[in-house]
């Protein structure tokens with residue numbers, strides 16, 4: 001049995017679905033169900049006894065400690081976090097609570113539980129922390145991609161809170177011996193991606209005939225990885241990763257934002273043509289994000305050489321699957337973009353020129 005935190009969010013739900021498709025090891029899924037958590041993502045597991053969902057907060061020490069005691073998991077896979085940079089700019093407080101206090105609480109509960117285990121279980125236990133390439137800051141055009149040894153230079157409240165959580169995980173290993181691993185991954189995309197993030201936002205807006213907002217000049221570069229490849233990397237680290245190590249995970253796929261948007265527009269023009277004309281007519285350059293990081297790039301050679309992991313999808317295959325998924329799952333999009341989501345759109349986009 002493993003304990004997953006944040007397993008009703010974008011990456012966490014993909015991880016839980018993939019895990020149970022490939023193994024019979026049950027999952028306890030602890031998720032607070034914030035705006036980003038959605039049990040609809042896990043509808044395929046309804047009635048599946050291997051999935052135990054618990055609605056709760058990782059900041060609740062007693063709850064986490066009692067779940068660990070009750071279910072005796074062999075690993076914790078920690079996804080739960082506030083994850084959207086723009087939201088962290090509008091309201092950083094919740095990021096500090098969930099990402100820093102939450103990780104601290106989880107580590108303390110894990111340490112208490114781990115200390116009660118027999119020698120073999122103790123040695124085999126893993127705490128896997130899911131983090132981001134954004135902790136390394138912003139690269140210049142000619143800089144080498146981020147290595148596991150790159151200096152931490154987080155620039156947004158989100159990345160600063162994730163950097164803090166990475167440091168806590170590291171310290172709990174060095175000080176208390178907790179068997180941790182950490183992965184720092186680039187931008188994910190794929191099914192169940194909440195449409196506040198670039199790729200699903202562009203798809204949803206295009207289909208609704210709304211503007212496709214490009215921050216600044218659209219030349220900011222991200223490395224993009226299909227979410228299922230991130231999940232397979234985490235499974236591989238759990239299987240064979242070395243305790244105390246950090247693994248950078250990426251898709252060898254750096255692209256400027258405007259290129260991403262143009263690829264999506266091209267796919268939509270092909271798969272769901274709009275009689276009014278190409279969706280490209282909706283592209284709209286808007287005021288930039290404050291402190292916007294210019295470039296992220298990941299050097300994923302360590303996980304490739306040490307653990308034999310490589311992404312299965314190229315950007316071309318992954319983005320096609322993603323656009324097709326959104327076209328086939330319009331009800332999911334309609335459900336998650338109602339209510340509070342509209343308030344967020346007003347807050348984030350109404351004062352951008």
Ligand code: NAD
Pocket residue numbers: 005006007008009010011012030031032033034035036037038056057058059078079080081082083084098102130131132133162184185186187188189194
């Ligand atoms: P998400 O925002 O889609 O999901 C986060 C999930 O965590 C939600 O289900 C939410 O309800 C839950 N959650 C939030 N606060 C909680 C709390 N206090 N207690 C319990 N549950 C809580 O995020 P995501 O995109 O799936 O990201 C998952 C993890 O992966 C995060 O740690 C993020 O930093 C990291 N990451 C994301 C990306 C990406 O491109 N999305 C890339 C690299 C790393």
Ligand code: TYD
Pocket residue numbers: 084085086187196197198199201213214215216220221222257289
């Ligand atoms: P996002 O999906 O928010 O991920 P992150 O900020 O974690 O990289 O944004 C990806 C890139 O797209 C980022 O450079 C900001 C940009 N972006 C836009 O240009 N317009 C938008 O409406 C959004 C949400 C993002």
